[in-house]
Amino acid sequence: MPPPPGPDFSQVPPPPGQAPFASTQHGSYTFGEAIATSLKKYADFKGRARRSEYWFFWLFTLLVTFPPQLVVNYSIFTIDTGNGMPAATYPLALGFLSIVGLGLFIPSLAVAVRRLHDTGTSGAYLFFGLIPLVGTILILIKLASDGTNGPNAYGSRD
Incomplete structure (x- = not known):
């Protein structure tokens, strides 16, 4: 069924000097764009990363590793084949987690460094993460902070 006749406000440009409300308003990425960008910049520790790029990549990492982590935990703590060994799913899930963890370690570190650069921080x-609890809180505050407007010591936003 065709839409009712009338004006199509989805095509109306924003007023002069005002950014559109779409994802370009703050330069944020969609989930897919953030993952693609983070993986393209696999080991790029230079430049800046927007909040959306960092947090969507963090969510992607969680979604990829959480299900096999459940299998590993379930295999270790509840399944016993009768001979004191965990079920056959344990080595498969642990192997998968190891490979994914190694594969995502460098891009996770790189996107975190680029995110800190966006806030104007080295x-x-x-390394504050090495301080239990307090360091983690300090890093999370920085990672969640808004980036600097315009260019900073680490370059301009893409």
Whole structure:
């Protein structure tokens, strides 16, 4: 059924000097764009990453690793084949987690460094993570902070 006649406000440009409300308003990425960008910049520790790029990549990592982690935990703590060994799913899930963990470690670190650069902070700030609890909170605050407007010491936003 065709839409009712009338004006199509989805095609109306924004007023002069005002950014459109779509994803370009703050330069944020969609989920797919964020994953693609983070993986393209696999080991790129230079430049800047928007909040959406960092947090969508974090969510992607969680979604990829959470199901096999459940299998590993379930295999270790509840399934016993009768000879004191965990079920056959344990080594498969653990192997998958190891491969994925190794594959995502560098891009996760790179996108975190680029995210800190966007806030005007050095990537060395990640070493605060070695301080239990307090360091993690400090890093999370920085990662969740808005980036600097315009160019900073680490370049301009893409």
